[in-house]
Amino acid sequence: MERWIPCTALAAAALLAGCPGPVKPIPEDARVLEGERLFFNETFGGNGRTCGTCHRAEDNFGLSPAFVATLPPEDPLFVAERVPALAGNFESPELMRKFALILENQDGFDDLANRFNMRGIPHTLALATSVASRNGPHTGWGGDGAPGDGSLRSFAVGAVVQHFPKTLARAAGQDFRLPSDAELDALAAFQLSLGRQQDLVLPLQLRGEVARRGQAIFLDRTLGKCNACHFNAGANADPAIFGPGAGNLRFNTGVENLPDQPADLTGAKNPPDDGFGNPGNGEFNTPPLVESADTGPFFHNNSVETIEGAVAFYNGDAFTNSPSGQLLIGATGSAINLDATQVVAVAAFLRVINALENLRATAALLRTADAYTSGHGRQPVLIGRAAFELQDALEVLQGGGLHPDAVAQVRVAQGAVERARKRSGRARQLQAALDAIEAARGRLEGST
Amino acid sequence: MIRRLAAGVVGLALAGAVPVWAHPATELYIPIGKSPGVSHVKTRIGRIQSLAAALSGLTLATDAGPAYVAAGRATRIYLQFADPSRANQLGSYADCKQGLMAEAFIAEDGSVPWIKVLVP
Numbered sequence: 001m002e003r004w005i006p007c008t009a010l011a012a013a014a015l016l017a018g019c020p021g022p023v024k025p026i027p028e029d030a031r032v033l034e035g036e037r038l039f040f041n042e043t044f045g046g047n048g049r050t051c052g053t054c055h056r057a058e059d060n061f062g063l064s065p066a067f068v069a070t071l072p073p074e075d076p077l078f079v080a081e082r083v084p085a086l087a088g089n090f091e092s093p094e095l096m097r098k099f100a101l102i103l104e105n106q107d108g109f110d111d112l113a114n115r116f117n118m119r120g121i122p123h124t125l126a127l128a129t130s131v132a133s134r135n136g137p138h139t140g141w142g143g144d145g146a147p148g149d150g151s152l153r154s155f156a157v158g159a160v161v162q163h164f165p166k167t168l169a170r171a172a173g174q175d176f177r178l179p180s181d182a183e184l185d186a187l188a189a190f191q192l193s194l195g196r197q198q199d200l201v202l203p204l205q206l207r208g209e210v211a212r213r214g215q216a217i218f219l220d221r222t223l224g225k226c227n228a229c230h231f232n233a234g235a236n237a238d239p240a241i242f243g244p245g246a247g248n249l250r251f252n253t254g255v256e257n258l259p260d261q262p263a264d265l266t267g268a269k270n271p272p273d274d275g276f277g278n279p280g281n282g283e284f285n286t287p288p289l290v291e292s293a294d295t296g297p298f299f300h301n302n303s304v305e306t307i308e309g310a311v312a313f314y315n316g317d318a319f320t321n322s323p324s325g326q327l328l329i330g331a332t333g334s335a336i337n338l339d340a341t342q343v344v345a346v347a348a349f350l351r352v353i354n355a356l357e358n359l360r361a362t363a364a365l366l367r368t369a370d371a372y373t374s375g376h377g378r379q380p381v382l383i384g385r386a387a388f389e390l391q392d393a394l395e396v397l398q399g400g401g402l403h404p405d406a407v408a409q410v411r412v413a414q415g416a417v418e419r420a421r422k423r424s425g426r427a428r429q430l431q432a433a434l435d436a437i438e439a440a441r442g443r444l445e446g447s448t
Numbered sequence: 449m450i451r452r453l454a455a456g457v458v459g460l461a462l463a464g465a466v467p468v469w470a471h472p473a474t475e476l477y478i479p480i481g482k483s484p485g486v487s488h489v490k491t492r493i494g495r496i497q498s499l500a501a502a503l504s505g506l507t508l509a510t511d512a513g514p515a516y517v518a519a520g521r522a523t524r525i526y527l528q529f530a531d532p533s534r535a536n537q538l539g540s541y542a543d544c545k546q547g548l549m550a551e552a553f554i555a556e557d558g559s560v561p562w563i564k565v566l567v568p
Contacts, residue, residue: 108473110538147475149485157484161474169535170477178482277470 027371028378035190038183046164046176047083048076051156051187054102054121054163058388060295061194062123065100065302085167089113094268099302101263104162106142107278112168117273118263120302125195125291127152130235133247138285141300143250143276153188196290196357199234202227204445206352208403211444214349217342224346225328225336226289226314233353235288250276250283254322255313261303273301282323293347293354293399294392307400308347315343344400351400352444358393359441362386362413363434366420370430380421386433387417393440409440471561476526476536480551480564492517493551496544496565504541506563508550517552517560519544524562539565 026033040052053076059067063077071077080091089112095101101118108115119141131137131152139145139155147161148154156179165175172178179187202219206212217224218233229251231238237246256272263270274280284300292298298310319325320335329335338346369382394410397403413436420429481487494510504519519525519541527539544550549566 105473108538109476144470144472147472147478148483148487149490150472151485154484157478158472158474161477169533171532171535172477172479172482174532178478181484184484278473 022373024371024373026378027368029189029193031186031189032193033190035186035188035193038179038187039190042179042183044160044164044176044179046160047079047086047166049079049164050076051159053077055124057385060123060291060388060392061125062295063100063121064296065098068097068100083166086165089116090168092118092268092270094266095263095270098266099263099297101302102163106144107274107280109170114271116271118270119273119300120297122287122300123195123291123295124191125295126197126235126288127194128192128197129199130248130285130288131192133249134243134245138248138250141284142273142280143283143285144278151188152191153184156184156187195361196288199232199236200290200353202232204353204356205447206349206445207443208348208352210345211348211352211402214342214345214347217338217346218349222332222334223342224338225332226346228328229286229324230289233289233350235286237286248285250285251324252282252322253284253324254318254320255284255299255301255303256282257318257322258303258313258316259318261301262305263301263303275300289350290353290357293351293396294358306347307350308343311338311346311350312343314338348400348402351396351402355393355396355403355406356441356444358389358396359410359437359444362389362393362417363437365389366417366430366433366437369420370427374426375423379426383417383421383430387414387421390414390417390437403443406440406443409436409443412436413440471522471524475524475562476538479528480549480566483551483553486553487551490555491551491553494549496546496548496550499544499546501541506544506550506552508552515552517554517563519560519563523560526562526564528564528566530566530568539567543567 040050043050054063055061056063056067068077077096078093080086081093091103092101095118100120102121104117104119105112105115106117122141131139137146137151139150139152144150145158146152146155147158160176160179161170167175169175203215206215218226221228228238228241229249235248237249239246242249252275274282276283292310293307296305296307298304298307304310304313313319314336315338320329325335365382365386369379369386372378390410390413394407394414397407413433416429416433416436420426420433475483481493483491492508492510492515494508494515497507497509497514499506506517506519508515508517525539525541525543526536527543528536543565544563551564553561555561
């Protein structure tokens with residue numbers, strides 16, 4: 001009896017404190033979790049960087065200049081500013097700080113001072129939908145980022161060699177260690193688990209008039225013509241045009257010929273990027289568009305800041321005079337020529353499908369968090385990631401002046417998620433957030 | 449319109465049929481036998497048994513027996529040095545010497561994207 005009373009008291013106190021209930025099985029794949037650990041923590045014996053140094057979970061698994069500006073000087077991203085062995089020809093600190101551009105030697109390491117390109121950091125979302133192509137896996141911006149068999153699994157090895165070394169000798173075993181087969185498997189599994197696992201099926205029943213018009217323009221083969229290469233707003237080509245199983249294709253769209261590119265305006269050295277191959281053929285992989293609105297700046301060189309500007313790019317001379325632009329003119333009889341309202345409409349469509357994806361991802365993260373035993377250390381990680389997605393949904397809609405009613409529901413969800421982070425009635429708050437997310441989604445899409 | 453576009457893209461599709469690896473530069477720094485998804489699967493590894501200079505060819509003495517490899521104009525020769533303080537570098541067919549350990553990647557179409565040679 002003497003022991004019973006304190007136990008009861010402890011149990012009651014535990015209940016009041018929201019202590020763990022029944023233990024639930026781990027709801028996530030063990031290999032994916034190991035891949036996540038490696039992605040964010042493993043330096044592979046190198047200069048301190050991890051995959052997550054550039055592919056930030058807080059920034060859609062990419063990196064924007066605004067996010068770079070928030071990082072402390074000791075962040076591993078800035079290793080070239082601190083380590084003498086990496087001070088020259090490893091990064092361009094000015095272009096990294098101003099435009100989140102990373103130095104790549106995809107055409108070879110034999111002339112480090114002159115032979116390099118400055119590229120943005122592509123997000124790693126929805127890779128499950130975008131890596132496959134008729135010609136094998138397409139990774140990175142140029143399609144040739146991965147050594148070995150060119151697979152996403154092998155991409156990590158190329159990234160370690162390019163971005164992780166202690167010195168520019170890049171000696172395996174000294175300047176870094178190579179990932180093991182098991183580590184490559186885990187890293188690939190984690191990356192493939194991120195974001196969408198399948199493409200949309202357009203058209204969606206969008207509620208907003210502008211986004212709905214934007215979708216129509218996007219799909220119109222004589223007007224926007226976007227769907228030919230970004231089928232269903234993804235990264236794959238329209239099988240009706242390019243044949244079944246075309247998957248991800250590379251195109252030379254003339255981005256390199258844009259005038260007044262921000263990085264060039266600084267006067268910093270920024271050699272032209274020849275894209276896939278060595279010598280390159282000017283082609284770059286087609287990126288998925290569902291994820292685009294909250295992952296700017298746009299294109300391989302971060303040359304366009306806004307989603308509206310990215311849509312407008314296809315109106316301009318750089319695209320029209322490019323091999324892809326000329327092909328489109330030959331096939332359709334005209335260049336893409338959207339007026340300002342049409343550009344904004346297509347961008348509104350991209351903003352809305354991005355917000356919908358953010359809401360889907362948020363709900364999935366919260367449900368996974370809820371599937372863990374209450375108090376499990378994984379819950380704050382997942383809830384925190386959901387909070388980033390919600391903030392993106394809010395900013396993407398607000399940035400286009402779209403759907404204030406949905407924005408209001410996103411704010412309600414944010415409040416519930418914030419309370420769930422603080423563990424005050426977590427299960428109840430997660431459900432409240434999910435209800436608000438569903439309400440927000442209903443403002444964006446669905447039959448009227 | 450679809451038919452015209454489809455006809456137009458044939459050229460693009462063919463142009464895009466370059467092997468996906470297309471000499472990723474980082475292969476230079478990956479040691480013999482460690483190329484992910486390729487080593488021991490699509491490569492032959494062994495000492496250089498003989499050379500056929502006129503054909504830019506070489507025969508490797510592999511565990512499975514002699515393997516003849518014909519380097520083409522597009523074949524990269526990657527030099528890996530036994531002295532770990534020396535950085536790997538691009539070489540040429542002339543760096544392929546009898547008795548040196550080498551690894552050759554033979555693609556599905558029979559081409560040889562690269563040969564790695566261990567230089568003492």
